[in-house]
Amino acid sequence: MFTLIIMVLLVVVAGWLDSRLNWQQVGQPKQEVERS
Amino acid sequence: MIAGHFGLAAGVKVGAPRLPLWALMFSTFLLDWIFIILYTAGIESLTQVDPTHPAYGGALIHAYYTHSLVGAILIAVVTGWLASWLWGQRGGMVIAAVVFSHWLLDLLVHRPDLPILPGNAGNLPLLGLGLWEFPMVSAILELALVVIGAYLYYRSAMQLPIPADGNRSSQRRRVLTASIVTTVLLLLLLITDLLAL
Numbered sequence: 592m593f594t595l596i597i598m599v600l601l602v603v604v605a606g607w608l609d610s611r612l613n614w615q616q617v618g619q620p621k622q623e624v625e626r627s
Numbered sequence: 628m629i630a631g632h633f634g635l636a637a638g639v640k641v642g643a644p645r646l647p648l649w650a651l652m653f654s655t656f657l658l659d660w661i662f663i664i665l666y667t668a669g670i671e672s673l674t675q676v677d678p679t680h681p682a683y684g685g686a687l688i689h690a691y692y693t694h695s696l697v698g699a700i701l702i703a704v705v706t707g708w709l710a711s712w713l714w715g716q717r718g719g720m721v722i723a724a725v726v727f728s729h730w731l732l733d734l735l736v737h738r739p740d741l742p743i744l745p746g747n748a749g750n751l752p753l754l755g756l757g758l759w760e761f762p763m764v765s766a767i768l769e770l771a772l773v774v775i776g777a778y779l780y781y782r783s784a785m786q787l788p789i790p791a792d793g794n795r796s797s798q799r800r801r802v803l804t805a806s807i808v809t810t811v812l813l814l815l816l817l818i819t820d821l822l823a824l
Contacts, residue, residue: 593824594629597816598656601633605812606649608805613790613798617644 628736630817631769632656632729634776637809641779643721646714648780648809654725657706658733662693676738683766683821684759687740695742696754699730736765766821773813781806 636655640648653660665671671690675681692698707723714722734741737755744751758765784802789795 594816594819597812597819598629598633601809601812601816602649602652605805605809606647606652608801608808609648611801612784612805613787614640614644614647616788616790 628732628765628769629656629659629820630813631732631772632659633816634769634772634774634813635728635732636725636776637813638772638776638779639721639725640783643718644783646718646721650710650714650722651725654706654710654722655729657726658690658693658699658702658729661702662688662690665690665693681823682762683823684736684762685823686759687738689740691742691747692745694730694733694740695745695747696730697743698745699727701745703727736768766817769817769820773810773817777806777810777813780809 632655633652636651637648639651640646643651662671666673671688671693673689674687676685676687688694693702703723703726706726707719709719710722711719730741734754735756736758738757738759739753739755741754742751743749743754747753758768781802784806785799787798787802789798
């Protein structure tokens, strides 16, 4: 049961923290990053 | 194997940074998410090699649909196709590969309990290389997947561009928070699995 809870936490909490990072700007030219 | 699947998903961020971590984490365990549903419905099941002493790596699964080779490929293809609507063709292919990676890692550690065809049609030989017979080796492999995956995630996140509306220190704080929480949860997952909690 503990294992299942931690799995859910990984998907939800780690996923949420990851979504706060600007991954969508990876690979964009620097000027576009600054404009966006 | 549980934590190893999630460690692999974290490491995939290196090659597919635009795919959200939640999608990679969800996909890497999709065969088992579906297994849990079918287990609850009484369609698939799980037994212990030693029923009196449940232990890490001591499970024999009877998951003749979700964990059959053909079933896993079908689930991976359908999931990849759905994911391609959200994240493009390449994103869909990565998600499909992550879904199928679950079966490959299970093949490595499971005792022979993975069928080739859904429903074990034709009673073909069950597959599984049985690394769980050597729990220490299996645990070290999982730990390696967790550590490497967490490190690759951290390294990729540290290389993110600084957003125009933020400053370097707030970006660094967010990266460290995400990396540390992810690593701690991965290690906790490995510990709870090792202790069969």
